[in-house]
Amino acid sequence: xxxxxxxxxxxxxxxxxxxxxxxxxxxxxxxxxWRTVSSNNIVRAVLYLVVALAGxxxxxxxxxxxxxxLTVVLVYIGAVIILFLIGIMITRAPLGVExxxxxxxxxxxxxxxxxxxxxxxxxxAVADAFGMSKIQxxxxxxxxxxxxxxxxxxxxxxxxxxxxxxxxxIGGIVLARRDDIGRDEPGGEG
Numbered sequence: 587x588x589x590x591x592x593x594x595x596x597x598x599x600x601x602x603x604x605x606x607x608x609x610x611x612x613x614x615x616x617x618x619x620w621r622t623v624s625s626n627n628i629v630r631a632v633l634y635l636v637v638a639l640a641g642x643x644x645x646x647x648x649x650x651x652x653x654x655x656l657t658v659v660l661v662y663i664g665a666v667i668i669l670f671l672i673g674i675m676i677t678r679a680p681l682g683v684e685x686x687x688x689x690x691x692x693x694x695x696x697x698x699x700x701x702x703x704x705x706x707x708x709x710x711a712v713a714d715a716f717g718m719s720k721i722q723x724x725x726x727x728x729x730x731x732x733x734x735x736x737x738x739x740x741x742x743x744x745x746x747x748x749x750x751x752x753x754x755x756i757g758g759i760v761l762a763r764r765d766d767i768g769r770d771e772p773g774g775e776g
Contacts, residue, residue: 595718607648615641632670639663653729671759
């Protein structure tokens with residue numbers, strides 16, 4: 587009897603159009619995330635990350651969290667990905683597919699196994715907590731309320747994070763350009 591109820595629940599899940607839209611977004615998102623961590627070419631990995639982040643933003647839009655979805659697009663896709671690409675160009679990272687991963691096959695297999703186990707535990711915990719219950723509609727939080735909270739109560743942490751990101755960007759540039767200092771001068775390296 588429980589197997590029959592599960593098959594009915596799965597059939598009901600596929601009857602709803604919103605679930606098909608979710609699948610159309612989730613599959614490319616998962617593929618982009620997989621290719622992000624499995625690609626040997628760093629530029630392609632960053633571009634696959636764009637696919638994964640765009641899918642995440644689309645899921646937020648489906649859930650009615652337009653502010654968070656658009657923030658993902660503006661901040662992560664629009665700023666962080668650009669910083670990744672600039673960092674790749676500044677540091678002269680190897681761009682070809684011949685670049686090898688630093689760990690051997692055993693480490694990659696054990697990491698994949700650990701990731702699968704962690705995924706299974708999280709999925710079990712979610713299924714145990716929520717089961718097949720539907721998400722109840724809710725009134726979305728107004729963007730003005732989020733802005734008031736962010737710039738009133740959390741103004742200092744917000745500014746500290748922006749300064750830390752600026753310091754990390756400057757540090758990355760300094761580390762990337764350190765090898766060029768003194769090369770053209772007489773008595774310099776190289």
